[in-house]
Amino acid sequence: MKAIRRFTVRPVLPEPLAPIGELARNLRWSWHAPTRELFRAVDPEGWRTADGDPVRLLGAVSARRLAVLAHDQDFLRRLAEADRDLAAYLHGPRWYQEQGDDGEPLPSAIAYFSPEFGITAALPQYSGGLGILAGDHLKAASDLGVPLIGVGLLYRHGYFRQSLSRDGWQQEHYPVLDPDELPLGLVREADGSPAQVALTLPGGRRLHARVWHAQVGRVPLLLLDSDVEENAPGERDVTDRLYGGGSEHRLLQEMLLGIGGVRAVRAYCRLTGHPEPEVFHTNEGHAGFLGLERIRELMPYGLDFDAALEAVRAGTVFTTHTPVAAGIDRFDRELVAHHFGDDGELPGVDAGRVLGLGMESYPGGEPNVFNMAVMGLRLAQRANGVSTLHGAVSREMFRGLWPGFDAPEVPITSVTNGVHAPTWVAPELARLGDAGEAPAADIWEVRRELREQLAREVRQRLYASWRQRGANTAELGWIDGVLDPGVLTIGFARRVPAYKRLTLMLRDRDRLMELLLHPTRPVQIVVAGKAHPADDGGKRLIQELVRFADDPRVRHRIVFLPDYGMAMARTLYPGCDVWLNNPLRPLEACGTSGMKAALNGCLNLSVLDGWWDEWYEPDFGWPVPTADGTAAQDDGRRDDLEAAALYGLLEERIAPLFYDRTADGLPGRWIEMVRRTLTALGPKVLADRMVRDYVNRLYAPAAGAHRALALDADAARELAAWKARVRAAWPGVAVDHVEAGTALGTAELGATLALRVGVRLGELQPDDVEVQAVAGRVDADDTIADAQTFPLKPADSGPDEAGRRVYEGPLALDRTGPFGCTVRVLPAHPLLPTGADLGLVALPAETAGEGAGLLMR
Numbered sequence: 001m002k003a004i005r006r007f008t009v010r011p012v013l014p015e016p017l018a019p020i021g022e023l024a025r026n027l028r029w030s031w032h033a034p035t036r037e038l039f040r041a042v043d044p045e046g047w048r049t050a051d052g053d054p055v056r057l058l059g060a061v062s063a064r065r066l067a068v069l070a071h072d073q074d075f076l077r078r079l080a081e082a083d084r085d086l087a088a089y090l091h092g093p094r095w096y097q098e099q100g101d102d103g104e105p106l107p108s109a110i111a112y113f114s115p116e117f118g119i120t121a122a123l124p125q126y127s128g129g130l131g132i133l134a135g136d137h138l139k140a141a142s143d144l145g146v147p148l149i150g151v152g153l154l155y156r157h158g159y160f161r162q163s164l165s166r167d168g169w170q171q172e173h174y175p176v177l178d179p180d181e182l183p184l185g186l187v188r189e190a191d192g193s194p195a196q197v198a199l200t201l202p203g204g205r206r207l208h209a210r211v212w213h214a215q216v217g218r219v220p221l222l223l224l225d226s227d228v229e230e231n232a233p234g235e236r237d238v239t240d241r242l243y244g245g246g247s248e249h250r251l252l253q254e255m256l257l258g259i260g261g262v263r264a265v266r267a268y269c270r271l272t273g274h275p276e277p278e279v280f281h282t283n284e285g286h287a288g289f290l291g292l293e294r295i296r297e298l299m300p301y302g303l304d305f306d307a308a309l310e311a312v313r314a315g316t317v318f319t320t321h322t323p324v325a326a327g328i329d330r331f332d333r334e335l336v337a338h339h340f341g342d343d344g345e346l347p348g349v350d351a352g353r354v355l356g357l358g359m360e361s362y363p364g365g366e367p368n369v370f371n372m373a374v375m376g377l378r379l380a381q382r383a384n385g386v387s388t389l390h391g392a393v394s395r396e397m398f399r400g401l402w403p404g405f406d407a408p409e410v411p412i413t414s415v416t417n418g419v420h421a422p423t424w425v426a427p428e429l430a431r432l433g434d435a436g437e438a439p440a441a442d443i444w445e446v447r448r449e450l451r452e453q454l455a456r457e458v459r460q461r462l463y464a465s466w467r468q469r470g471a472n473t474a475e476l477g478w479i480d481g482v483l484d485p486g487v488l489t490i491g492f493a494r495r496v497p498a499y500k501r502l503t504l505m506l507r508d509r510d511r512l513m514e515l516l517l518h519p520t521r522p523v524q525i526v527v528a529g530k531a532h533p534a535d536d537g538g539k540r541l542i543q544e545l546v547r548f549a550d551d552p553r554v555r556h557r558i559v560f561l562p563d564y565g566m567a568m569a570r571t572l573y574p575g576c577d578v579w580l581n582n583p584l585r586p587l588e589a590c591g592t593s594g595m596k597a598a599l600n601g602c603l604n605l606s607v608l609d610g611w612w613d614e615w616y617e618p619d620f621g622w623p624v625p626t627a628d629g630t631a632a633q634d635d636g637r638r639d640d641l642e643a644a645a646l647y648g649l650l651e652e653r654i655a656p657l658f659y660d661r662t663a664d665g666l667p668g669r670w671i672e673m674v675r676r677t678l679t680a681l682g683p684k685v686l687a688d689r690m691v692r693d694y695v696n697r698l699y700a701p702a703a704g705a706h707r708a709l710a711l712d713a714d715a716a717r718e719l720a721a722w723k724a725r726v727r728a729a730w731p732g733v734a735v736d737h738v739e740a741g742t743a744l745g746t747a748e749l750g751a752t753l754a755l756r757v758g759v760r761l762g763e764l765q766p767d768d769v770e771v772q773a774v775a776g777r778v779d780a781d782d783t784i785a786d787a788q789t790f791p792l793k794p795a796d797s798g799p800d801e802a803g804r805r806v807y808e809g810p811l812a813l814d815r816t817g818p819f820g821c822t823v824r825v826l827p828a829h830p831l832l833p834t835g836a837d838l839g840l841v842a843l844p845a846e847t848a849g850e851g852a853g854l855l856m857r
Contacts, residue, residue: 011063014070019083024054027183028217030120031139031422038082053122055183090218094145107703109147111265111277113287116242117152119216121567123182124158127242128495129592130321134283136420140687142217151261154212154223157241162530162563163468168546170531170539174241179212187211187268197263199255202343207235209256211264222264224256251331258289278703281317285328285372291316291379296346303713305353306720315706317698318380320373321589323393329372336370362400381705381833382698385414386590389613393586404841411834416611417590418690424596426450426574435678440671454575455483461561482556483524488658491576493528493564496538499587503541506548507643516557521655524557528564574600581606585626595685601674615684619676622649719831726827732762733825733842736804753811757792757823758804766794770828771807778820
């Protein structure tokens with residue numbers, strides 16, 4: 001018979017062991033090696049069986065073993081040391097607390113919303129890079145003392161577990177997660193009852209959710225759970241699985257994350273005394289509805305929708321992670337309208353105002369589509385991509401929201417992602433110490449040891465996978481020979497959408513076989529990755545690779561490991577010599593897997609995309625050449641060219657370098673590249689650097705803007721009214737005439753042009769605008785590149801009889817060659833973060849002939 005309910009009967013910890021419970025409840029153990037070693041000492045075999053999860057370990061350890069430990073003086077000493085170390089970590093000042101008062105005061109707290117968080121395999125609430133990035137963001141914030149509050153959903157089935165059928169087709173499994181068996185606790189009211197939030201749904205229904213709390217070092221992580229008795233069956237399933245269900249299911253998830261998440265933060269701060277957030281960070285568009293809830297909070301205090309919107313925008317940061325439209329959640333406008341207004345959330349607010357925040361109401365958009373990223377951008381005063389190249393791609397992708405501005409001026413900056421070193425660096429490498437001073441032989445010995453560990457784990461996982469696929473033990477003896485720790489090892493692991501090109505390596509199978517089976521310079525490849533359950537195209541790619549890897553001729557040299565996750569990754573990254581990434585450029589937003597590999601001395605072999613485009617140097621690895629021109633328009637031709645380039649690099653440069661040994665048997669040049677990767681590239685890819693960038697460049701300015709608007713209702717009203725007035729009057733703004741005070745034909749380097757510009761402001765005043773000259777080199781189409789802007793000042797005289805005002809100023813000719821200049825008028829207000837904020841600009845009319853600008857050739 002099968003049990004209808006599963007639960008764990010936990011032992012009562014003896015009093016001397018009480019601190020170990022607190023150590024288990026704080027997820028700092030997931031990146032703090034001494035604490036993990038302490039848990040291992042509780043029961044080494046139990047630790048292995050529990051997959052390194054202290055909550056599971058303590059739920060299974062025997063009372064007899066606990067009694068022994070309660071009298072083990074050496075264990076109690078180690079426990080006391082770990083307890084003191086955690087207390088010092090949680091309560092002592094760190095980087096954030098040590099910042100001076102010379103700049104904008106730092107925010108008292110930041111709420112960080114994400115649909116997924118990859119903290120540890122023991123809390124499986126992630127699917128891939130977005131969740132791992134969010135987890136690393138929380139961990140680095142904790143290490144730095146940044147007062148973050150994480151907000152997400154608790155998915156009862158997580159993402160999914162992956163296995164393979166006999167013919168290599170991806171199979172999905174959704175194990176039920178019991179929160180009581182996870183490192184979580186309920187947020188409770190003062191009377192002990194579970195804290196709850198609720199959303200209003202159409203038809204008089206309600207969506208209730210409990211709030212679970214995980215402690216990530218110093219950072220609380222709040223996870224909302226709709227599987228509560230107060231909900232009807234449909235509402236109970238809202239948080240059933242990550243990225244599952246149809247459009248309405250996803251919409252309800254995102255409403256719960258954004259709206260319910262704000263309410264959960266308010267409840268947590270009320271119950272614990274945690275400072276209220278001054279900044280709200282929306283990590284990808286899924287949580288964008290948080291801005292609507294914050295607007296609703298402000299409206300009872302005398303702010304109308306527009307003024308509340310300005311106050312909310314001021315303290316909001318939005319991060320986009322996708323360079324492709326298909327990666328953004330988009331909903332039918334009628335579905336969104338159905339859930340807002342008097343019969344749903346935000347009663348009293350016209351649903352049209354809500355729709356206006358997310359509709360693709362710009363050239364090239366779909367007029368009936370509500371776009372979550374568009375709403376995220378409209379609700380945030382500050383936005384960023386996650387690498388320098390991705391920032392540029394995002395500015396181009398969303399430029400329709402800022403008509404009249406060139407892509408470089410679209411107000412989306414970039415903060416390049418980073419990864420959390422204590423989580424991802426192998427202990428063996430950490431023990432090596434300063435890689436810049438370590439002997440070459442020691443570096444090579446650690447690399448060999450890590451390859452051996454990877455080979456052992458690959459064999460165990462491969463054996464389990466083949467057994468799941470229906471193989472008999474008797475036919476699996478060959479697995480003992482899979483992977484050779486002395487062979488050049490290449491890793492490739494990520495999600496499997498088409499643009500990441502999992503099977504590019506299979507483009508010329510004969511050539512790949514030659515690489516794998518080379519008599520003196522062989523390579524071996526470890527591949528892992530999951531396709532979305534609804535993505536049959538991705539599943540076919542996996543099946544294609546698995547069938548190749550099943551070939552008895554090469555199966556000892558290339559393997560596919562199902563169920564890629566954090567536990568696998570912690571062995572895979574350190575154990576590889578080369579990390580392969582071959583997306584279609586520029587569709588990789590960042591690509592943090594290569595960063596994790598680099599922290600372990602693994603060299604990158606990647607298309608120049610994401611972070612690699614930004615930080616590639618010859619000492620750190622190799623760029624895969626990208627096809628361009630007409631070849632880039634034909635996907636098949638592009639894949640052929642880039643795969644050929646990949647094979648050529650492996651054959652002619654990478655494998656020879658790895659196997660080129662000096663008299664002492666060491667690959668000297670390879671080891672120096674490993675050393676440079678660890679010492680020069682490593683510091684750049686750290687999550688600590690990333691979080692500092694967020695604090696200094698986004699959080700602190702957002703907090704200042706929040707104080708100026710959210711805490712000053714009059715300022716918010718004034719700004720909203722000013723924007724409405726400017727938008728209404730803008731059709732009357734025009735540039736009438738541009739003239740220079742010198743003959744253009746005699747322009748020389750170092751000369752100065754005296755610009756005079758005639759401008760019509762209509763009903764606006766000079767204080768409402770800024771008139772600028774825009775100058776720089778021009779290309780063959782007269783497009784200004786590397787533009788610089790120069791403010792022009794109004795002449796002393798007022799408007800002439802025709803209502804024109806004259807603006808003037810000098811323009812220095814500080815460069816030779818083709819040069820161009822134009823002028824423009826922008827809205828100007830002290831509380832605007834950029835001149836592009838309203839998306840309004842007046843340029844010279846094309847019919848103005850030479851008056852439209854100045855060209856010097």
